[in-house]
Amino acid sequence: LERSTNSFSYSSYHTLEEIYSWIDNLVTENSNTVSKIHIGSSFENRSIIVLKFSTGGSNRSAIWIDTGIHSREWITHATGIWLAKKIVSEYGKDHALTKILKAMDIFLEIVTNPDGFAFTHSMNRLWRKNKSSRPGIFCIGVDLNRNWKSGFGGNGSNKNPCSDTYQGPSPQSEPEVLAIVNFISGHGNFKALISIHSYSQMIMFPYGYSLEPVPNHDELYSLAKDAVNALYKVHGIKYIFGSISTTLYTASGIMVDWAYDNGIKYAFSFELRDTGHYGFLLPAAQIIPTAEETWMAIQTIMKHALNHPY
């Protein structure tokens, strides 16, 4: 396995073992700003790990970023790895990032669905859900982005355990979801949340479970527009934006709705590029351009959260 994050290939896809080993190297090499937090264990008992980027203070307001909740969306894990390296490389150089990290903490969960991700490498590259199984239920796995408490079981999720959008037997039934709920609720001071998916080139905000606009809809709409513009400037990739239910479709029990309903006013869901030809099989050559443009959109949201404390 790679001995250092500098010799690691950021323009390739990697296995779960390689990613976890890289995380250990990143923490070792940047122990003054990065730490690794074990927030729980997956259904198949793999560690669920969150990276914390902090320059001090205690219980500072914080920003949450996650990738890989749907395991076949490999471009998201690869983008998460690149983002983590970018943060440690640019702190102290990039003025905006340095300002953010002097006041806030950033938490990044790169492999939000470790069992599903391992399964895409071992058995089924196109697997989306986690790997939970229950007596009497014929099919495996729950869609981890339909298992959250907000709007659970509504339109846009599925009671059929064989469906790719199966909501699970009850809200937060899945250990991968409960681990995040407990961590974010326990921390209590998250101000922004960005959940990164692929694909279809969108930046969206709540609600998914309702067509009703959220109270600060106009602010989120304007912020999503700024983020899309910042992203476009990097490589000319066009995104659309808006609330989930009006831009894409009704989706119930999703993470960003739960975050918003639990006080995180700046909650966004990204759908990264596929440039119209590759879907979930985006070639590795597009990892770095995708990460570079995503970073600009994320920075736009982080800056807004920093400048609009609540």
Next chain:
Amino acid sequence: QMNFTGDQVLRVIAKDEKQLSLLRDLEGLKPQKVDFWRGPARPSLPVDMRVPFSELKDVKAYLASHDIACSVMIKDIQVLLDEEREAMAKSRR
């Protein structure tokens, strides 16, 4: 590893809600005939669906019979998967 040789991803632009509904009907068929990569959402958005090689003929006939135009976004999934795997092995070397 599951093999996806001959599986294709079809891209469909539904003209209206009726066509979207016909696409949604595909999801419920047993055994599963399509895996929606981009589900039927609204007429302005493309629908991408992976169709196993064994179902291709039926699904294309179904689309044609309802005058639903489609294009082939990925001609053979396994080719892309083999390239991906080779790229990972090369990078590891």
